[in-house]
Amino acid sequence: MNRLTNTVRPYAWGSTTAIPELLGIEPTGEPQAELWMGAHPGAPSRIDRGQGPVALDAVIDADPAAELGEAAVKRFGPRLPFLLKVLAAGAPLSVQVHPDLAQAAAGYADEEARGIPLDAPNRNYKDANHKPEMIVALSPFDGLCGFRRPAEAADLVDALGVPALTPYVDILRAQPEDQALREVLAAVLGAEPGAMAETVRAATESASRLARTPGTPRADSYAAYAKAAHSFPGDRGIIAAMLLNHVRLQPGEALYLGAGVPHAYLDGLGVEIMANSDNVLRCGLTPKHIDVPELMRVVRFTAGDPGVLRPEAGPDGEELYPAPIDEFRLSRYLLAAGADPRTLPAGTPQILLCTSGEVRLRTLTSSHTASSADATLSLAQGESAYVPAGERTELTGRGTLFRATVAA
Structure with a gap:
């Protein structure tokens, strides 16, 4: 596993204080809207495996099967299929919708055929993928x-x-x-x-x-x-x-x-x-x-309740936020001091984010070098880690930890 160094996106609608408070740093006075954790080429996280910081997308590109697991590569391709963020809205974001997978593929192909540049202001489809998403509140x-x-x-x-x-x-x-x-x-x-x-x-x-x-x-x-x-x-x-x-x-x-x-x-x-x-x-x-x-x-013109979700308790202390999608799976752990360790399964890529307290991670098995086996890492509030598919990890400490991965 590896600690992540992440990028904050300074969009105009961002809060000037919320992300700095989470990270325990001084505000800059400028909006800080999103903290990105993942391998999106727009702002990939960076990890250091002893040879200096490397972008996570480059690490995955070098050996997708080892990093993501063969099953994930077969289902989603050789890229991390999700992006995790901390989002801090100080002003409203746009009212928006996202296409389904077929609409995205057709729209992207059409705009490519018409020669509309990807960075054109009138471009609708930046890629051929859909964008289901989930937001979990850390504040009201x-x-x-x-x-x-x-x-x-x-x-x-x-x-x-x-x-x-x-x-x-x-x-x-x-x-x-x-x-x-x-x-x-x-x-x-x-x-x-x-x-x-x-x-x-x-x-x-x-x-x-x-x-x-x-x-x-x-x-x-x-x-x-x-x-x-x-x-x-x-x-x-x-x-x-x-x-x-x-x-x-x-x-x-x-x-x-x-x-x-x-x-x-x-x-x-x-x-x-x-x-x-x-x-x-x-x-x-x-x-x-x-x-x-x-x-x-x-747009789907169907009315109804917004469907507020609450986490569902599962085995070994995991609380899952259910979603009808395979590209991501989001859960959290509420860890108490002195409680028995929690063990995360291996087999899929994971990003772990601590949002309160301090959580200690210990690698039990590793698909990488022998020196990385039994490695330990402490995450303070606002810190995150990447765990490749071949590693099984144990959690202890006192705090809240979010686990992002793909459906097994």
Whole structure:
């Protein structure tokens, strides 16, 4: 196993304090949005096996079978199929959806055939992979996930008292669920920008007032939309966001976000895991490109509960966050001082992240050099390690450890 040296991505929406507090370092004053752990070529972690720091993707490329295990290479190819992050949202991320595997492959092939450069601002598909993801809250965490029931969305929008929104309310109350959501989202994204900016301004003022009014139903949702509008004044995505479920996760709770599900993260600190892809289609709260026809093709217009997940207790103290995906498997261990050691199975690549306390790792078996057998490593809060497929590892200490791997 090897300690990871990781990169922090300074996106504008990032918190200036949350990741520095986790890492125990002084804030720089600049936004620090994501701490990446993995082998994504955009910012691979680095490890040192005695010959100096080497990018993890290069280590894996040199011997995929030894690092990932033959089974993982056969199923997912010679690359680590997931990316683990600590995400710190100080301002809203864009409202977005991700394609399924078939849509991603077709979209990527089409844009390649049309010669659209990968770094072009109007490029939708950066690769041919899908991007299911999961977020686990480390602090109270606000987000949007999936469509509200049309009747509930109609009541929420109607209470704003903005005449320009009345046609949307009527559609939500009169049409079948999928048709109502499709028509309203298309109308919002296709509206004349100047008129929509004025509508958003009026809706934002009303949402802010309702959030402060005692006894207002869904006051927390109105407060979230008003806060988002402060970051993106006049953005039509505010109205699109009102069609979505607002959810506040408590620490330890999670959301799984599958293909076609519109979502946005608004505020908070969490552990995020995803399939290794950059494919994002946006529909608001962003200055970036919005491809409305492609977005409408990918979105799944199905309403329902956002599906808050809580970990399921398993053998040997592991608490699993279930997800219907093979590219990643996320679990955690809550370790108590003096408790019996916990043993992690071998056979798949793993990234281990300590989010509180201090956790000690001991290698029991190793597929690498004899000198690495029985190696020990301590992880403090915010530190992480990579464990190749051939190593079985024992956990002791006191704290919280997240384990990211692939489905066996």
